[in-house]
Amino acid sequence: MKVTFLGTGTSQGVPVIGCDCEVCRSVDYRDKRLRVSVHLQVNGKSIIIDSGPDFRQQVLRERIKTLDALVFTHEHKDHTAGLDDIRAYNFTQNKDMPLFAEQRVLDQLQREFAYIFADFKYPGIPKVELNPISTAPFKVEGVPFIPIRVDHYKLPILGFRVGDFTYITDANKISKEEKQKIRGSKVVVLNALRKEPHISHFSLQEAVNLLEELQPERAYLTHISHLLGQHREVELELPDFIRLAYDGLQLEL
Template sequence: MRITLLGTGTSQGVPVIGCTCEVCRSVDYRDKRLRVSVHLQVDGKSIIIDTGPDFRQQVLRERIKTLDALVFTHEHKDHTAGLDDIRAYNFSQHKDMPIYAEERVLEQLKKEFSYIFADYKYPGIPQVQLHTVRNEPFEVEGVSFTPIRVMHYKLPVFGYRVGDFTYITDANFISEAEKEKVKGSKVVVLNALRQEPHISHFSLQEAVNLLEELQPEQAYLTHISHLLGQHREVEPQLPDFIRLGYDGLQLEL
């Protein structure tokens, strides 16, 4: 499996429009964060989790020429806004795009992108196949996914485990039962928004505490805001098995 972090930023991205803090003025490429997304290449399949507003830029940057399916964690705009750009894959691959998400998320996509699902379809719009995800294992183009239920304040969100890799974003609570699904993962990617506590995301210390409990071989933090601090200053403070994710980071499993 090859894992590429397409984006590791929070909903505003980094730098933030109009901000002049040290992080937003940083020239370190690791401090430039697009909205959060991840690309999985596994068993010959190309799968992306979440299509945020930067989806087009991300797939062009990583030269992702084929895409077999999309999987969504939840319905917030910073995770769904780029859906229209799958049209290019429809055209080049001559097939509809399979989309996997829970029913609530699929219904929101139908509202946000109503033209895709209209009775009269304008020529050239995205072509999709919808698949409903429940809190039980399912297959995406032959690749096994295990949903992990987490809470984003009061909003239920899915993280996903694929083999020895677990990806969790937009969370500030995971039940003991759901933690059991994560344990044994070799690599965990987990959200850590900022230094201070937040109503709907893990803070840096909360994420570190959880990862020390889960004990993966390696962990990376994502969904990072400019309030976390500069990459070069924060990362040396972390336990050895935890690193800060950054856009374009590739992992092999």
């Protein structure tokens, strides 16, 4: 499996519009964060988890010429807003794009992208195939996915385990039962928004505490805001097995 971090930023991205903090002014490429998304290449398949507002820019940057499916963690716009740009893949691959998400999320997509699902379909609109999922294991183009239920404040959303790789974003609570699904993963990706507590995201220390409890071989933090601090400084504070993810980072499992 090859994992590429397409985006590692929070809903506003980094730098933030109008902000003059040291992170937003940083010239370190690792402090430039598009909205959160990840690309998986596994068993010959190309799969992306979440298509946020920066989707087009991300797939062009990484030269992702084929895409077999999109999987969604939840319905917030920083995870779904780029859906329209799958049109290019519809054209080059000559097939509908499979979308995998909970029914609630698929319903939201149908409201926000109503033109895709209208009775009269304007030429050139995205073509999709809806695949409802739940907390039961499922397969994406033959690739096994294990959903992990996590809480994003009061919104239940999904993380995913694919083989030895677990990806969780936008969480601030994970039950004991769901942690069992994560245990044994070689690589765990977890959100860490900032150092101060937040109502719907893990803080840096909360994320570190959880990862020390789970003890994967390697761990990476994502969904990072400009309030966390500069990449090079924050990494010095972390345990050796935990690193900050950054846009374009690639992992081989």
